[in-house]
Amino acid sequence: MEPRLCVIPGDGIGQEVVPVAVQVLRTVLPEVRYERAEAGWECFRSRGVAVPPETLDAVRRCGAALFGATASPGRVVPGYRSAILTLRQQLGLYANIRPAASTAGFSPRTGVDLVVVRENTEDLYVGRETRSGDVAVAERVISATASRRIARVALRIADTRGAKKLTIVHKANVLPVTDGLFRDSVREVVAGWDGPSAGIEVEETYVDVAALRMVGAPESFDVVVTTNLFGDILSDAAAHWSGGLGVAPSLNLGDGVAIAEPVHGSAPDIAGTGAANPAAAILSVAMLLEHVWERPDLARRVTHAVGSALAGGVHPPVLSSVRDTVLHLLESSDGGTS
Incomplete structure (x- = not known):
């Protein structure tokens, strides 16, 4: 099938970077x-x-x-x-995949090559919030089913990467019921895994320690698997080592459906100026090539071309500079791989 x-x-800048990625x-x-x-804030307004x-x-x-x-109103509407x-929730996109790797001449540090695999449908993001007077309560949901499911995604990625280590990030010392369930469910899947990553080194770390390591020793990570909120924060921190959120790609993955998404936001302050960097959108397309259409060869070509473009220096106007x-x-004849 085609x-x-x-x-x-x-x-915002989604209107500018997406056509470049499609090109x-x-x-x-x-x-x-x-x-x-169509989808987003402007769609809601109209x-x-x-x-x-x-x-x-x-x-x-x-x-x-x-x-x-997508823009955000920043208030209750x-x-x-x-x-x-x-x-994510309507389509069952239960896995969020966020790679971060050093780009020579562009990233602030060499030797970083990690991926954060984040559960994408539960945790505090279920949106169950109540308020009574001066007290507001948000409900956190963690299930064994979703935790095992995200563990399997993480191990499949470890298989394809030839990963040496899987890091389970949680806070079970403070949240022993919810995070304890997450940790135990992931370990259950790891114990029964029969893919190439069977026997992979497995470590656990509390999320605050993981945050410190992500800042001070990001090269100590390979594949990280964690819950929704912790993964949201850690993956943004990891993006620093690949050049920042402006060039960070992601893939929301479910069963038979996936949505690639640059994570930089709508950036209304630069929309329409040509200053938006399309690298994240292009790299998100590369993730579709690899994980959905099973063309890792093409994904490598695109990723290499983006890396070469960034390493060569980004000049105004950024959008057209990177695109061209x-x-x-x-x-070119070498396909951007030389």
Whole structure:
């Protein structure tokens, strides 16, 4: 079957970086067929819903999507819920995959090559909050089913990476019921794993210690598996070592459906100026190539081209500078791999 992609530019600079990523994808995989859909804050303002039903249908139909960015009102707005959270939960995108690797000449540190695998549907992100007077309560949900599921994703990634170590991050000393369940469920899956990563070194670390290591010794990590909130924070910290959130890709993965998403946000302060860096969106497409369409060869070409473009120096206007360099490398005779 020919690959299909649902294109959802979203808000702010999503409208600018997504077309660049699609242009790159057309270059390396011209047989992809596209559908366009809408979601985000502006969609909510115009239609009263952040993710219309037809957008969910389009993503399910295509099996893969590229989502640009969503703005946030920063306040309670009746009827509004984050578009990306809605997409994750409605489509069962239970795994969030966030790689971070050093790029020569661009990253602040060499030797970093890790991936954070984050449970993507539970924890505090279930959105169950109540308030009574001066007291507000948020409900945290952790299940054995979701914890085992994310453990299997982490181990499959460890298999393909040839990983040497799996780090389970939790806070079971303070949250022994919820985080204890998460830890035990992950260890259960590891104990029964029969893939190439069987027998992998497994370590546990509390999330505060993991944060310290992510700042001081990021090269000590290989594959990290953790809960939703902890993974959200740690993956953003890890992004520093690959050049910052502006160039950080991600993939939201479920059963038979995936949404690639640059994590930089809508950046309204630079929208329309040409200052947005499309690297994160392009690298997110590379994750679709690797994990969804099973073309790791093309994913490596795209990743290498982006790395070469960033290492060569990014010059204003950033959007067109990175785009033109990446396309030139991919269209050259060596395919951008020399």
